[in-house]
Amino acid sequence: MSTDREEREARWALGLLPQVGGVAIRGLLDRFGSARQAWEAPTEALLAVPGVGPATAQAIREFAWKRAVREEQTRVARAGVHVMVWGDPDYPVRLGQIPSAPPVLYVRGTLERASEAAVAIVGARHATAYGEDMARELAAELGQRGLSVVSGLARGIDAAAHRGALAAGAPTLGVLGSGVDRIYPPEHEGLAEEIAGHGAVLSEFALGTAPLRPHFPRRNRIISGLSLGVVVVEASVESGALITAHHALEQGREVFAVPGRAHARYSEGCNRLIKAGATLVSSWEDVLEVLVPQLRRQKVSAPQTRPLPDLSPGEHQVFEVLEDGPLHIDAIIVRTALASGRVASALSGLEMKGLVRQLRGKLFERIRSRER
């Protein structure tokens, strides 16, 4: 499918119609081969697409999509917001693979590295101190080991997860149920700024979109879609976090839950998830144990970059992940998705070749070429 400028704008425009959800968009693209052709399709053909009813078909027919996109482009440029359209080379790979991938993402900050190996940490807004402590701790520990943390910027568990990642200097992604220029809840405006500085705040909703109730369950599919797995920290049985867990299952993501006391209201949802087969998490190790083999499989199937001369494939991979600065050995294991023994021997090899040196503890960095 070509994504020339006009097709890209046609897709973006699909994201501007609130009636058109992710499923309908995928149906339109499948049926008509391109977004452009979908905009030109007759009502009858539109009605044959799953998820498109008479009201949606009419809205599509009547929408001045070219003008709408042009106006949106102006707003976006003025707000300094980056836009990714499904099919763009920088659109997050994992999210792009879910059936209801959003046609457009509005991004404040940078998604690229953060979406490579991400884990979602979500939960109740009315959390307990126990829940917030666990969210912060898990986010910091996983962040230190090379994972970025995705959450929903809500009060309670979500905010604690973002803060834990920030405290550990790890990238974090906040997915909104409103436009990226309308942070909700308003007291998280400062937190959103910080997140945008160390990762990104993002949304599928156009600028200016209000944080309406139905946006949040829909937003949750993006949280799980960006992530290798979802950790639910505290959740009552009515919590939106359970919707995220449900999306995660549908998308083939891992589901984790932190246990709590049997009659504790905000642990009930988590205990139920565990009963239903979610992995019980009492520390970050429980999460990594499941995700590292996944990352490994993913790397095996990804196209290999050309190895540097004189380096073993393992040494090459380790050298590559050290590009952005020093890393703890655990982080190298996560990023390369190699077994710890292979990482250790690759590091020794790189040290002997004068390409890498060990700093304090188990922190390693590249030796800059000018030093060699």
Place this chain on the structure above:
Amino acid sequence: MSTDREEREARWALGLLPQVGGVAIRGLLDRFGSARQAWEAPTEALLAVPGVGPATAQAIREFAWKRAVREEQTRVARAGVHVMVWGDPDYPVRLGQIPSAPPVLYVRGTLERASEAAVAIVGARHATAYGEDMARELAAELGQRGLSVVSGLARGIDAAAHRGALAAGAPTLGVLGSGVDRIYPPEHEGLAEEIAGHGAVLSEFALGTAPLRPHFPRRNRIISGLSLGVVVVEASVESGALITAHHALEQGREVFAVPGRAHARYSEGCNRLIKAGATLVSSWEDVLEVLVPQLRRQKVSAPQTRPLPDLSPGEHQVFEVLEDGPLHIDAIIVRTALASGRVASALSGLEMKGLVRQLRGKLFERIRSRER
């Protein structure tokens, strides 16, 4: 294998030698065909039995077993303690099937009904208020539904479980790591009396045996052996309750655990059990859901008693379990191991036939013949 008086005494005597554990006893019986012949076996033949080393073989050869049993019989008669030898018709069926079934049980109280459908509820001695509340609640709720509660009479979770069962008027069994005349801890002497009045206090150890450390892990196999499943309520990672869970797995019993907060010391063992596949228990329903189908299978394979004339097989079963007094419909479901719908229609049938009547709530009782 015959269990005439002499063979019975020979088995009993095997239980009097502290060196001979359950595995060795089963080995001796398998090898020599009877306990009597084991006592007469030459050292070399004894050494060929798994679990029998030189010291044990010598102890067997030198033991004046006939005199020892006679002395024990006198002590037992004086103490008013009932003795069951493996092979006796009143020996608990389920316990008799485990490979390390104790050759002799000393019983204060009555085991018979209590061991039919029993669940073990065990845990840490140094429990939290949360743990003790859960133990008491689960024991009471399961007790009200026709299960008896097995535990170890220890401080903390065990005592709370016994008390919960007693509060619900349900039979409870306390298995000791000392002689039944030496209650440990001593402050539970009163609780032991109460338990003996509503079930039994029992032990495989001879009268007067002190509560030695190694007795307790060994005692735990009896707790699980008597039960359909073991619920661990609170346990640190070093807790003896995990040994009971381990026995339960080896014996093909169900393992349940009550979750707790991630870093709570006395929940760590439980959370680990859940991670390893134990059923998470947040209320009595989680236990019954697993055990009722088990009871059902067990009843199907048990020999059927002859139905009363004019009664359907379901009506007959329900009528039978009402022999000892009124029961709540849930308890009837557990005891008969019939589906709830079948129990409900059997009760209607019995009411129409004038054999059963409904008291307050969902409590049913037989109409005594003199009233009819």
